Amino acid sequence: MHRWVIRLDELDEAELGQIEIFFLNNQGQFGAFNFVDPWDGTSYANCSLAADELDLLTTEPMRGQTRLTIVENRI
Amino acid sequence: MMTYPQLSTAAFTQLPVRKRRRTRTVVNTTADGRKTKLADIPGQTTEWQLRYTGLSDSELTKLQNFFAAAGGSLTGFTFLDPCGNLLAWSDDLTQPAWQKDPLLSVAGPVGDPTDGANAWHVVNAGAGSQGLSQTLNVPGVYVYCLSVYLRAETATSVTLSLGATKKMVPAGSGWSRATLSASTDASATSVMFGIQLPAGAAIDLFGPQVEPQAAPSAYQCSTTGGVYENARFRDDTFTCTTTDVNRHSVTLSILYANHL
Secondary structure, three states, X not given: OOEEEEEEEEEOHHHHHHXXXXXXXXXXXXXXXXXXXXXXXXXXXXXXXXXXXXXXXXXXXXXXXXEEEEEEOOO | OOEOOOOOOOOOOOOOEEEEEEOOEEEEEOOOOOEEEEEOHHHOEEEEEEEEXXXXXXXXXXXXXXXXXXXXXXXXXXXXXXXXXXXXXXXXXXXXXXXXXXXXXXXXXEOOOOOOOOEEEEEEOOOOOEEEEEEEOOOOOOOEEEEEEEEOOOOEEEEEEEOOEEEEEEEOOOOEEEEEEEOXXXXXXXXXXXXXXXXXXEEEEEEEEEEOOOOOOOOOOOOOOOEEEEEEEOOOOOOEEEEEOOEEEEEEEXXXXXXX
């Protein structure tokens, strides 16, 4: 099974907000979604967030950061 | 209900600010590794860590007095998300959160200035001014910034409303962001934020946003809105560090739990 750790820096407020809404729409690790592997473009149909916690840090205007871990679910 | 205080600069917090969302999922993992999950929506919490530096004596006193009035974590208060859009359903003007006048029609979504499709075509078919608005349970004494992106095939002007304060802004063929920053009636416990169109006007509208500060930040889409009633201090201790004459540092954590 695959697992991706995605670190996002230099996000503006809108991008940070989109990540937050994505997390809430999925109810943390509850939801499942398609994920395209950024390394090779392969689409994985049944993935979830790995955790029920999302940390959003804004250090300066237009400079936010967060980190997501995505796991492929066993069918 | 008490509301978390704004600083003398009209800001709610200073950067950096940390926001932590937590959800709760019940997970049953079987012996072969498969998982059965159940979302526990009421178990959701949101926490903000607010770090202040360079506070003046009066700003520190304001925070201390508010902390004392709340009794630390004992009493709930209204907290306005400093990292978000106070309006609900900012990308969907058909939601009931929006109060629309009867002769105003909303169609969409249509193309927006960020190359997405989250804008709306709004037409006033009436003979008088018509508008759409949201009324939020927030104190009138605070400074708010209402912002929205506007475009119109036929140039017109629309009116932004923030409580009793109104401002006419032009809408032309290209997208432009209109803003209105003001406080309103100091005794008000709710404030109406709205956009009025003159008779016969048709505009495209995108990204309505209200923030508890004097100037707009980048647009953030919202669904639930950023007004958290019955938030609480996470801790019962208020610690401040005085770094110079009339300069203080404080870190506070605010917690909002859906189930409380």
